[in-house]
Structures are given as C-alpha cells and as structure tokens.
Amino acid sequence: MDFELPEDVLAFEREVVAFLEANRSDDVMDRNPEHLSQTVETPAKRAFMRKLAERGWLGMSWPKQYGGQERSGIYDFVLTEALSRFGAPQPGKGVGIVGKTIIRHGNEELKAYFLPRIIRGEIEFAIGYSEPQAGSDAASMQLKATRDDVRGGYVLDGQKIWTTSAHFADWYWVGARTSEHKHKGITLFLVPMNHPGFQIHPTWTIGDERSNEVFFNSVFVPDSHVVGKVGEGWTYICEALDLERFAMLPVGPVEMKLKGLIEYVSTATLDGEPLAQDPVVRQTIAKLAADLEVARKLQRKVISEALKNRVPTIEAAMYKMWQSQLGQRIANYALELIGPDAALKPEAPEAPAGGRYERSYRYTVVDTIGGGTSEIQRNIIAGRGLGLPKCF
Ligand SMILES: Cc1cc2nc3c(=O)[nH]c(=O)nc-3n(C[C@H](O)[C@H](O)[C@H](O)COP(=O)(O)OP(=O)(O)OC[C@H]3O[C@@H](n4cnc5c(N)ncnc54)[C@H](O)[C@@H]3O)c2cc1C
Incomplete structure (x- = not known):
C-alpha cells in the first residue's frame, strides 16, 4: 500500500505552491490559515479566482467537452489543500457542487450558460x-x-x-x-x-x-x-453533499492549527519552565499529531473511493466528523494550555500565539455543524455503514 502521491501530482503541487508564494496578499489570504476561506466575497478574491482559472486549475477533472482536462480528481484535492494552507479562497461551490451536477443532470441551456462561466471563475453561487x-x-x-x-x-x-x-x-x-x-x-x-x-x-x-x-x-x-x-432534486442534493463533505473540506486548516500550537509550545514557558518539557503537554501534542494523521488517512480513503467512481458516503461522513472535531479539540486544548490570555484577539499586541486560538475556539464550533452535524455523520455511519436499524 503506497500512501505517497505520484511524481506528476507532486510536481503539480510544487507549481501551485510556487504560484501561491508569488501571489501572497493580505487582501486574498488569511494570515492565520487555520480557517477555511470558503467565500469569494471581495473583488480581490474574485480576481484571484480568475487567476486560478487562467492557469486551467478550475474544473480540472471536468470532461474536455465542457472545458475541463479530464485530469484525475487528485489534482483538485492537491489544489484545495495547497490553497487552504495559504489561507487562500477555495474554488468552492461552482466547480464542485453546481458544475458537476449540471454536467450530470443539467439541460443544454444550463450547460451552455453556466459551465464556461464557472470554469473561467466568473460566477459565484x-x-x-x-x-x-x-x-x-x-x-x-x-x-x-x-x-x-x-x-x-x-x-x-x-x-x-x-x-x-x-x-x-x-x-x-x-x-x-x-x-x-x-x-x-x-x-x-x-x-x-x-x-x-x-x-x-x-x-x-x-x-x-x-x-x-x-x-x-x-x-x-x-x-x-x-x-x-x-x-429529482433530493437525489442531486445528496450526491452534491457527498462531494461537499470531502471536496470542500481540506485537512490543511487543521494542520495549521496544530502547527501553530507546536510552535507555541516550542518556545513558551509556564512558571519559568519550558512547556516543551512538560510531560503532559508533550503527551497531548503527540496524541493530537496522531489524530491528525488519522484525519489525513481518512481523507485519502475518501479520495481513493471517489477516484474509483464510487460515491464515498460513509468514508466522507467519517472524515467530516473526525476532521471537524479534531479541529475543535486542538482549539480547545490551545485555550486550556494558554490560559485566560488565549481569549485575547489578534489585534492585542500581547496576545499569545498571535491571538489565533480565540477565533479558532469559536470558529471550530461552526465547522462541526455546516455541511451536516457530527451527530448526522454518526447516523450515516451507523445506519448506512454498519446497517444498524433506525432508532426513531
Ligand atoms: C456557518 C453555517 C453555514 C451554513 N451554510 C449553509 C448554506 O450555505 N446553505 C444551506 O442550505 N445550509 C447551510 N448551513 C446549514 C447547515 O447545513 C445546518 O445548520 C445543519 O444541517 C444543521 O441544521 P440545523 O442548524 O437546523 O440544526 P438541527 O437540524 O435543528 O439540529 C439541532 C441539533 O440536533 C441534532 N440532531 C438533529 N437531528 C438529529 C438526529 N436525527 N439524530 C441525532 N441528532 C440530531 C443536531 O446534530 C444538532 O446538534 C450552514 C450552517 C452554518 C452553521
């Protein structure tokens, strides 16, 4: 079993990272990229999306007849992850949810109007x-x-x-x-x-x-x-929700939360002692790192099922639940570790860890709700995955 990405995909990843380095901008990217930037609200973000389109990075897995390149979905995954690690906005709903559903089920008029505009990054949904x-x-x-x-x-x-x-x-x-x-x-x-x-x-x-x-x-x-x-709308909505649960949920923001916490622990002290030498802190951080690795592997499982043209409902439910709850565990632990000062916002110059965990603490609650709550993901796993009968 090989968990590594093939060389052509890694080369694409390097190309995307080089582009993002060259296009760093506070107008477009979140400085603390531990939150997923899902909206393309400002003109600067829209312009950024068009730059992605010019490089042919929107709708890479779409059929060629609709302007796509019929590349493997793994390229979309690599793009999404790289964008998330830079705090850059995601291509989002147009390419993933709307475009893919129109390609499968839309009439010719919808295809002719929407698909070219989506793939050129001109339209938001x-x-x-x-x-x-x-x-x-x-x-x-x-x-x-x-x-x-x-x-x-x-x-x-x-x-x-x-x-x-x-x-x-x-x-x-x-x-x-x-x-x-x-x-x-x-x-x-x-x-x-x-x-x-x-x-x-x-x-x-x-x-x-x-x-x-x-x-x-x-x-x-x-x-x-x-x-x-x-x-037939409900059938299309369910297909699209399965897509949303993994295509729009990169693991990058969770990685960034943990990376920030490790950086904090590496330098901070408590009562004059380095936090990095506290056995309980080390144990907890190590456990979170292992949990992050589980998230990555669950995500790979979702992608590998999707690449076999299976709708990865159960895998996507497991990943969504685990990824969002892990983000919440990291944010909660950061607050516990940093103490009351963790409630300071980034604008406060003395805020520990740049004040990033104050918002993370609040934001990660939302992550466990949008796209289907954790309870609903567990219902999917119990019912459709394990075949347990409904209890109500
Ligand atoms: C920030 C944000 C953005 C969103 N964006 C969109 C959007 O763009 N478009 C859109 O259509 N929706 C959007 N949503 C809605 C989101 O999908 C719903 O909030 C979510 O599905 C939960 O529905 P609800 O809020 O009505 O809670 P409810 O369904 O009322 O649930 C309340 C509580 O009961 C639990 N619960 C409910 N049913 C069960 C059950 N059968 N078994 C066990 N527990 C259960 C839930 O887990 C939850 O804890 C967004 C939500 C948020 C928070």
Whole structure:
C-alpha cells in the first residue's frame, strides 16, 4: 500500500505552491490559515479566482467537452489543500457542487450558460437547502414552488436560512417543494440572486462569518432553469453533499492549527519552565499529531473511493466528523494550555500565539455543524455503514 502521491501530482503541487508564494496578499489570504476561506466575497478574491482559472486549475477533472482536462480528481484535492494552507479562497461551490451536477443532470441551456462561466471563475453561487424547520432533515424543506403554466415555470414562495453567500453570489442554487412527497417532491432551481422577489437578511455566526436568511416573494423561475428532472432534486442534493463533505473540506486548516500550537509550545514557558518539557503537554501534542494523521488517512480513503467512481458516503461522513472535531479539540486544548490570555484577539499586541486560538475556539464550533452535524455523520455511519436499524 503506497500512501505517497505520484511524481506528476507532486510536481503539480510544487507549481501551485510556487504560484501561491508569488501571489501572497493580505487582501486574498488569511494570515492565520487555520480557517477555511470558503467565500469569494471581495473583488480581490474574485480576481484571484480568475487567476486560478487562467492557469486551467478550475474544473480540472471536468470532461474536455465542457472545458475541463479530464485530469484525475487528485489534482483538485492537491489544489484545495495547497490553497487552504495559504489561507487562500477555495474554488468552492461552482466547480464542485453546481458544475458537476449540471454536467450530470443539467439541460443544454444550463450547460451552455453556466459551465464556461464557472470554469473561467466568473460566477459565484449560494446554496439554499436549509430552512427554519429543515436543517439536518433538509428533505423536510417547505419552500413552495407553484406551477405557472401560463409563463412556463414555477413561482417560489417561502424562506431559507443559513444561505452563506447570498449577499454577494450571482446565482442561487435552491431546493423547493414541487409536490407533497417528502423526497420525490423536491426540485432544484437556479435563480439570479438579484431577482427583485428576494429579501436578504444577515445572520452572523459565532465564528464572525456572515450567513443569511433569504425570503422569497413570488420569485418566478422559467422551466429552463429547473436543474435536471422535476422531483429529482433530493437525489442531486445528496450526491452534491457527498462531494461537499470531502471536496470542500481540506485537512490543511487543521494542520495549521496544530502547527501553530507546536510552535507555541516550542518556545513558551509556564512558571519559568519550558512547556516543551512538560510531560503532559508533550503527551497531548503527540496524541493530537496522531489524530491528525488519522484525519489525513481518512481523507485519502475518501479520495481513493471517489477516484474509483464510487460515491464515498460513509468514508466522507467519517472524515467530516473526525476532521471537524479534531479541529475543535486542538482549539480547545490551545485555550486550556494558554490560559485566560488565549481569549485575547489578534489585534492585542500581547496576545499569545498571535491571538489565533480565540477565533479558532469559536470558529471550530461552526465547522462541526455546516455541511451536516457530527451527530448526522454518526447516523450515516451507523445506519448506512454498519446497517444498524433506525432508532426513531
Ligand atoms: C456557518 C453555517 C453555514 C451554513 N451554510 C449553509 C448554506 O450555505 N446553505 C444551506 O442550505 N445550509 C447551510 N448551513 C446549514 C447547515 O447545513 C445546518 O445548520 C445543519 O444541517 C444543521 O441544521 P440545523 O442548524 O437546523 O440544526 P438541527 O437540524 O435543528 O439540529 C439541532 C441539533 O440536533 C441534532 N440532531 C438533529 N437531528 C438529529 C438526529 N436525527 N439524530 C441525532 N441528532 C440530531 C443536531 O446534530 C444538532 O446538534 C450552514 C450552517 C452554518 C452553521
């Protein structure tokens, strides 16, 4: 069993790292790259995304007929990881979720309009599944899509919550109810985010990131902007969630959290004694390093299954749960180790470890929720992975 990447992939990784070194910028990259930069909100970040596109690094695994290179998905993985270690924004939803679903299920009009724009890095998406009564159980969504035969389309009314990029995205990838059947009653739509029927209200998370509530008031969507078949949206959403759980969750931010903690421990003292010589600290850091190695191996397992064209549902659930909870364990331990001063923010000059763990502590809570909570991942493992019957 070989855990090393092949030489051509390593060469690509070196190329990406050299590009990122040459394009270092505080406008685009987070100085403390222990948080995943998922949004491409500012003009500088959008310009950066176009630079990635110019190098042919967006949609590398897409079919050639849609502008891709039919490269192995391992290249996407290497790119995502390198970007995350530099605190640079991720290609994100367009290439991974929307693009791949349109390629598999979209009509020719959607393909012709969206795929070239995605691959050129020109277009951003918001993803709308969650609603006030439909979070973990997203299939309970109630956003109503009413048939309008006169205009040839659907009229959407209702509400979404937690739509992260709604305040700057160009298009909304949104699930709505076209019939009462729980799973076969959901249809996916693409709607321009500047539609006058939207009202967008901010929701600030504990991790200082903006998400949104979106209210729909008679939002008309033509038939051409239905994704795939009416009533098949839930199938497409599930496929895309499996993709999201690994394609959009690099291990880099967790590596960076631990790297920062090791650097702190290497130089800090407690009561005049070097922390690095404290046996309990050494034991704990070593355990976290072993846990990080487990995360890397779980991630490799997900990728290896995906490369065999299997949908790695169970592996992705294990990785998502382990990766996000490990990030939380590292942040929690940093606070315990550093003590009350760990609550100082990066702006405070005397903040230990550059104040990075104050935000990490808060942000890692969010990591364990977005994309499906840890409890839901464990339900997937228990039910679909181990075959245990549902308990309720
Ligand atoms: C920062 C952030 C960004 C997000 N971005 C988006 C986005 O862009 N688009 C989008 O559509 N959604 C987004 N979400 C929504 C996210 O997917 C949901 O928050 C998540 O699925 C949980 O749903 P909920 O918040 O309604 O919690 P609930 O489903 O109400 O869960 C509450 C608690 O109950 C537990 N629980 C629920 N059901 C079970 C069960 N069957 N077994 C055991 N425990 C259970 C949960 O684990 C959790 O601890 C985002 C969320 C966050 C926090």
